[in-house]
Amino acid sequence: MSVDAGGRLIDGYTLVVFDLDGVIYLIDRPIPGAVEAVARLHAEGRGVAYATNNASRRSSEVADLLTRMGVPARPEEVLTSAAASAELLRDRLPAGAPVLVVGAEALRAELRAVGLTPVSRADEKPAAVVQGYGPQVGWAELAEASLAVRAGAIWIATNTDRTLPSGRGPLPGNGALVAVLRTALERDPDVVVGKPEAALFETAARRSDGGRALIVGDRLDTDIEGARRAGLDSLLVLTGVSRVPELLAAEPGRRPTYVAQDLAGLFDPAAVVRVPGPADAGGWSVTARDGGLELAGSGRALDALAALCAAAWSAPAVPQIRPAGPDAARVLESFGLPAGG
Known part of the structure; x- marks a missing residue:
């Protein structure tokens, strides 16, 4: 079904x-x-x-957090980019190898759990740099990472999320911090592990x-x-x-x-x-008009969205979307698409 x-x-x-x-x-x-x-x-x-x-919490910590929220979870149900990064480095490096960490304590803990040695300075000759989100990450850590990569260390990014959500709106994510090193080093990470x-x-x-x-x-x-x-x-x-x-x-x-x-x-x-759906289903129709798209009809907002996806995804560029009638105007406004595009 x-x-x-x-x-x-x-x-x-x-x-x-x-x-x-x-x-x-x-x-x-x-x-x-x-x-x-x-x-x-x-x-x-x-x-x-x-x-x-999110590489700032261990799998067990995430499971505990979920459980406290009323979502019973076991550590083995949680897959984090920190744990996956640690496993990748475990398979590439000899046991006990030093790894420079840019990120939260959870990332260091995952490295220790697989038998690697977290370090914080480039002069400790790390074999790799692993970079994950941490709210306290600053210039000093990024500078040490830059020096280590220039000296030949493998550069692993747990993820490259540009932003992360908050109650106040999107905030800089690990991708924004990776971009700092990418700019300084004029190169990309060797491996990005997460989504x-x-x-x-x-x-x-x-x-x-x-x-x-x-x-x-x-x-x-x-x-x-x-x-x-x-x-x-x-x-x-x-x-x-x-x-x-x-x-x-x-x-x-x-x-x-x-x-x-x-x-x-x-x-x-x-x-x-x-998505996409038919351009004329659910009481809605989307037609090309005056160089843009026109939404007409009434019905379930999600059906309008499916029709809009069909039209917009087949266009060479995202066109302006205009409503034909008050019902269409209300739907577009609810989607953050005010009348006129």
């Missing part, structure tokens, strides 16, 4: 892999409906996993026991692109970073399979839509 046939989205999958920030919680508070959604999945006996680019690379999702999908895995995320440039690279279906929820204007402008490698306002879309056929 599929959402296209009016059934529940979740009935087509045996495992749901969640991003965390922007999907399950925002910083340290659960997003409305998330606790209930995960509890319902557990009650139905469906597999659940969590894949996060949008496929490794985290491929590892999670192997837990589906031969069934199908669905990736649920809030970012087109990490969660959705990573799912597509891994060959997996994805659900974009509009509770975090990526919004409708970005969705309409998304390049093919960043287009989700489904879109929902929140996790209710897993269970309620009326709360989710497959």
